[in-house]
Amino acid sequence: MRPLSPDPVPFDPVADGVDLSVHIRGLKLNSPVMPASGCFGPELGRMLPMPEIGVAVTKTVFLQPRAGNPAHRLTEIPAGVVNSVGIPSRGPRGFLAGQFAAYQALSVPTIISIGGHSPAEYEEVATRLDGAGAGYEINVSCPNLDADGRDIGSDPAALHDTVSRVRAVTDKPLIAKLPVMVASIAECALAAQEAGADAVCIANSVPALPLEPGSLKPALGNYVGGLTGPHIRPIVLRLVWLAAKAVELPVIACGGIATADHALEYLSVGASAVQVGTANFSRPFAMVDVVRGLRSRCHAAGVTTITSLLRRETTLA
Numbered sequence: 625m626r627p628l629s630p631d632p633v634p635f636d637p638v639a640d641g642v643d644l645s646v647h648i649r650g651l652k653l654n655s656p657v658m659p660a661s662g663c664f665g666p667e668l669g670r671m672l673p674m675p676e677i678g679v680a681v682t683k684t685v686f687l688q689p690r691a692g693n694p695a696h697r698l699t700e701i702p703a704g705v706v707n708s709v710g711i712p713s714r715g716p717r718g719f720l721a722g723q724f725a726a727y728q729a730l731s732v733p734t735i736i737s738i739g740g741h742s743p744a745e746y747e748e749v750a751t752r753l754d755g756a757g758a759g760y761e762i763n764v765s766c767p768n769l770d771a772d773g774r775d776i777g778s779d780p781a782a783l784h785d786t787v788s789r790v791r792a793v794t795d796k797p798l799i800a801k802l803p804v805m806v807a808s809i810a811e812c813a814l815a816a817q818e819a820g821a822d823a824v825c826i827a828n829s830v831p832a833l834p835l836e837p838g839s840l841k842p843a844l845g846n847y848v849g850g851l852t853g854p855h856i857r858p859i860v861l862r863l864v865w866l867a868a869k870a871v872e873l874p875v876i877a878c879g880g881i882a883t884a885d886h887a888l889e890y891l892s893v894g895a896s897a898v899q900v901g902t903a904n905f906s907r908p909f910a911m912v913d914v915v916r917g918l919r920s921r922c923h924a925a926g927v928t929t930i931t932s933l934l935r936r937e938t939t940l941a
């Protein structure tokens with residue numbers, strides 16, 4: 625008897641002869657394009673051909689449940705947005721009992737973003753996640769409440785401690801996602817590498833204080849937020865370039881990417897992969913466009929990998 629509906633044909637990432645895959649500690653991703661944490665969820669994933677992209681990244685999970693910041697939480701500026709969502713979280717147990725199943729149903733590996741307010745909290749979150757997920761992205765753009773309140777990722781010693789602690793409780797791929805405001809991105813990336821990270825992601829949003837045009841009142845309930853989108857691309861490009869020269873680890877670039885050309889900018893300065901954030905809100909198919917755009921650029925140049933494509937493009941010395 626014939627089945628009522630045929631099994632779906634599994635996606636073959638090299639069927640067209642172009643191999644865009646990247647590896648992070650043995651985790652094979654079908655493309656160098658990922659969603660940025662907090663700018664993607666299973667609702668969007670269900671609309672997209674996720675195997676073409678290759679991986680899902682969750683919103684940051686904190687140890688304690690938290691409600692997030694007061695409204696307004698997002699304001700648009702001419703070339704980007706400033707958000708102060710404040711990362712609502714149901715905690716590791718709430719995440720595992722709730723949204724995690726919807727991520728797993730997307731048929732791609734899930735990288736779980738984890739947050740904390742001290743190195744010990746990150747370790748505890750990773751421990752409580754109890755092996756769930758294909759890997760972890762450590763969002764170190766959180767204030768260190770055990771110290772002076774500076775972002776953990778801007779202090780190489782605290783960053784090293786945080787990554788080492790998480791490394792000690794998991795063998796899964798670990799990505800350290802670094803803040804923008806650091807004295808030396810090379811030093812921070814090196815600290816993450818020495819502590820056992822498998823990749824660094826650069827970067828999180830740029831701290832900002834938006835005012836409502838005309839009224840001079842704060843546009844966000846929390847006053848300050850994070851600037852993201854097209855404006856930050858040249859800022860993050862510089863950081864990615866500096867970090868990629870300093871470390872052996874793959875660098876995942878994140879900042880203002882909406883097209884394959886934007887992704888190529890980052891790949892040409894040393895990134896191995898990219899994340900798409902703000903663009904997903906206005907163009908839900910942005911990540912798919914970036915992947916397909918990279919494939920068609922390879923086809924047009926008659927090459928099978930991004931590395932060969934970049935050899936033909938102008939790159940920085």
Ligand SMILES: Cc1cc2nc3c(=O)[nH]c(=O)nc-3n(C[C@H](O)[C@H](O)[C@H](O)COP(=O)(O)O)c2cc1C
Pocket residue numbers: 660661662663683684705707709711737763801827828829852853854856878879880881899900901902903
């Ligand atoms: C609404 C919103 C929520 C975000 N939430 C998180 C989050 O939970 N964890 C995190 O590491 N980054 C978060 N980010 C930062 C993004 O992951 C990304 O680093 C940033 O948006 C820069 O990329 P883009 O310019 O492509 O948006 C958020 C960004 C936005 C706009």
